[in-house]
Amino acid sequence: MTFSEKFDWLMGLTGTPNSLLARVIEQDPSYISRLRHGKRGIPKHADFLEGAAAFFVEQCTTEYRKKALLEMAGEHDPAAFDAPEQLARKLARWLMAEIPDRPDPVGLLLNDMSGMSGKKMPAKQPSRTAQGDMLVFYGEEGRRQAAAALLALALQQDGPATLMLYSDESKDWQHEVSPFSYEWAGALWQIILRGGRIRVIHKISQDLDEMLGVVRLWLPFYASGAVEPYYYPKLRDGVYKRTLSVVAGVGAAFSTSIGQQSGGVPTFLTTERMAVDSFTNEFTSYLSLCCPLVHIHAQGTPRYAQALQDYVGRGASSILQTDCLPLVTAPEDMLEALYARTPAAEREPFRRFCGEYRQRAAQHVNEHDLFHLLRLESPESIRGGKVLFSCLNLPAGTPPLAYTPRWYAEHLRNTLQMLEDCAKYHICILREEPAGYTVRAFEGGEVFILRESPANILFRVTESTMASAFWDFLVHKRDSMARTNRRQTATAIRELLEQFEIPE
Known part of the structure; x- marks a missing residue:
């Protein structure tokens, strides 16, 4: 290399x-x-x-x-x-150091397969049909080999690949931690880095842990913006199951099983063009019946801006967990300092966004209950200049702005004032390490998850089972915390303010 x-x-x-x-x-x-x-x-x-x-x-x-x-x-x-x-x-x-190229394990696997003859092979080993354009694999190891071979074919293409994935069969062979799972993830990243797109239809399972585990596995890929996750919204009987993986114009791998059948199930891999096109049409037809599982909005896109408006202004009670104080109570002079750092072309749109956002947030909290699971910073961290002001839509190219003790104390004091003035705003003080994300769940509705990175990414969960799971999780977290009334919370905030040695 x-x-x-x-x-x-x-x-x-x-x-x-x-x-x-x-x-x-x-x-x-x-x-x-x-x-x-x-x-x-x-x-x-x-x-x-x-x-x-x-x-x-x-x-x-x-x-x-x-x-x-x-x-x-x-x-x-x-x-x-x-x-x-x-x-x-x-x-x-x-x-x-200049070093020689290392062999790609996925490529080596494909080379091994391409050298196989058409003779009968032992169980769980790949065999080739007489036509030479179909490979047959058996069992869970065979599924891994078929998946690796298909991904290797995708990576051999000169241009970006389009990968289409669907399975309602057991995916233990794919998700368990193993050398294959690393190779599988690495191949997907290579497809994404080369400009490829991935469309995946997830199975909505009655086993919530299983479903969330799958989403957790895919979350880093979602964040790339190159993956489109979907789900089929209606019930299926779970008797006839199918796995279909297609690289458009290149190859397809597929298998079928009945009920809980797993051992010895054959997986077929074909590169015959008419067959690949047929499987592409099958996937596309099924996709047309599906709904987005998670809407993924990258900062700087129109849908991101619209999603932020929904994030702050939906007509329902909500629970919000953040590592930072709310934008609605930020000190005006700190915001002005932030505007001054913003690139000139983005300054006025950003100023307008902050003004509209703060207005909608203030209106919402006067009409609907908001339980804020809030983590507070220590005076030592603030004095050390280690805590950056967090903003949902900070334009690219804006240098980060660190809190000064005066700014943080004023921001905290404004938040305390909102707690005392607004009966529907509730604070539960979190005493834990930073979560690294913001999550807001609306009762009976959607969930928004914001991951801050060089460019913010907003995940919007609309599927009812998943949204309910997030809501229940935050309710349990809120209710399991040491219960304090508003007066006790206000006292705790005042005690923290005193540590900044800035009079109220």
């Missing part, structure tokens, strides 16, 4: 935009782009690479990312992440 290939791979693995890394290592985004695309060789003065390597190590927070980084860098000890500085230095050395 060349330097640019390794550098681009790390950027893709960690989902890092050029602009974000440029800010971290104090370089120009265009320079980062040239490094990624091989238009610049290994830098002669590459001290900044250690900073970049440290950033990449820090971004590897999931097991898949950690395992992939360790394998690529030639490190075999998972405990290496316990010494991040040492690991970063090793990663920087790996970046600087």
Whole structure:
């Protein structure tokens, strides 16, 4: 691998935009782009690479990312992440060294399959039909082989691939943690990074844990904006089950089973064009009967702005969990400081958004109960400049704004004033580590989950079973907390204000 290939791979693995890394290592985004695309060789003065390597190590927070980084860098000890500085230095050395290409395990699997003859094979091993355009696999291991082969075919295409997935059969073979699960996830990421699209129809299960587990597995892929999740809204009898995976114009894998049948079920893989087109039409026809499972809105799109309006103004009681104080009570001079940092072209639209949002939020909390599960910051964190002001729609390119003790105290005091003035606003003080997301569930309605990143992503859950599950979760969390009345909550906030040594 060349330097640019390794550098681009790390950027893709960690989902890092050029602009974000440029800010971290104090370089120009265009320079980062040239490094990624091989238009610049290994830098002669590459001290900044250690900073970049440290950033990449820090971004590897999931097991898949950690395992992939360790394998690529030639490190075999998972405990290496316990010494991040040492690991970063090793990663920087790996970046600087030109090494030969490593074989792709998915590609190796496909090569093994392509060399198979048409003779009879043992059970659970792939066999090929006489026509040469169909492979047959058996059992759960066969499902893995078929999936790996289909994804490898997708990655062999010159352009972006369109992947269509549906299954109401058991997916234990896919979801259990194993080397295959890492390879499967890595192949999906490669498809996404190459501009591909994935449409997946999820099974809505009566087993809520199973359904949420599937969504949790897919959540990182949802965040890419390249995955469209759907579900079939009507009941099915669960007798005749089917799995269908299609790479448009390339290949299709499919299987069928009855009830709880699992062992020995054959999975077929075909690359015959008419068959692939037929399966594509089958998937598209079924998709037309489905509904979006999770609406995914990226910041900067019209649907994101509309979703934020619904997020703040739906006509129902709600429970809100945040790591930060509400925008509606933010001090005016702090907002003005934030506006001044905003790129000139975005300043007035952003100012207008904040004004409309604050007005709608104030109106809503006067009409509907809002239970706010709120985490408060310590004076030490504020004085250290470690706490950034959080905003739902901060324009790209706006430098982050850290709280000063005066700003945070004033923001907290305004929130206390709203608690005392508004009978429908309730605060439950969270005493836990930051969650890293904002979630708001409306009674009998939708759920909004905001994940802050270089560009915010808003997940909007409309499927009733999932929405009810989120609502029940937040109700249980609210009710299991130490119950305090409004006066006790107000007293706790005043005691925190006193620690800032700023008189009320």
